[in-house]
Amino acid sequence: RDKLSGVPAAAVAGVEQELANLDKQIEEANARLAAQAANPQGGANFIQNAILGPLASKRTAALDRIGININRAGGQRPNLASLATCGLNTPGTPSAVNGNSGNAGNGNAGNNGNAGNGNAGNNGNAGAGVAQRVNCPSVADRLPAVPAQAAAEVQRELANLDNQIADANARLAQLAVRPEGGANFVQNTVVGPLKDRRVAALNRIATAIGRVDGNRPAELVNLAPCSVS
Incomplete structure (x- = not known):
């Protein structure tokens, strides 16, 4: 977002959608890294070949669509190709997102950070009103000791919680x-649906833990x- 300037009004909706897509791509990659932390697989190049490489390809496509949207609306097409490649942060270091910088569900791999809230998926705006974002309680730091037999399932559900927040923030960006809708539309x-999914x-996390040690x-x-802010 901070590399874009002068987005024509006619291109705002398309650009905003692709910025949300970029944030969702990061969320999906971080969820995959969480699963990899819980259940390692592949060799030395697995993360590069299975996560970072495909992520770069998806980002290239989204960045191209941003350029096309701007150019089609009469603006100068920006050169964004150099922004496609991603690396790995050290555990606990947030990923940049397309708003005010945020967690994007990164935290420690599979640890759910602040349940992916912070500014995860907060896309600010590419020329319209500032997008709201959801603020959810953290989960990973509220868990009791997770039995080893339940760790993989718990990590999957923590990643699901982050993805749910990313989906909600993408909707708020749109x-x-x-x-659209009235005063209660966002709720x-x-x-409301986010709460139900959470x-x-x-419940699946609690069941996974209780199934092993009986302390659900x-x-x-x-x-x-x-909440939304």
Whole structure:
């Protein structure tokens, strides 16, 4: 986002959609890294070949679409190709996203950081109103000791929670460009459904832990509600 300037009004919706796509691509890659941390596979080049390489290809396509949108609307097509390649941060270092910098679900691989909230998927705006974002309670730091037999399933669900937040923030980014609905639209179509999905994921985490040691942390569902700011 900070490499873009003078986005024509006619290109804003398309550019905003692709910025949200770029954030979602990062979320998906971080979820895959979380799964890899929980259940390592492949050789020395597995992460490059299976995660970073495909991510660069997807980013190249999205960046091309941004350039095409701007050029089609009469603006000067920016040279964004050099932004396609990504590397790996050290554990706990946030990924940049297309708003005010944020977590994008990075945190420690598979550790859910701040449940992917922070500014995950917060796309600010490419020329319209500033996008809202969801703020959700962190989960990883509220878990009891996770039995080794439950670790892989718990990591998958923590990654699911991050992906859910990314989806909600992408929807909020679209609403910043193309508002719709009434006063309760965000609550009814974004925040409410997000809570339901989080309840399901949190219940699966509790069940995975309880299945192994018999101590099911039922209070995790209290972490389901999110707010919007």
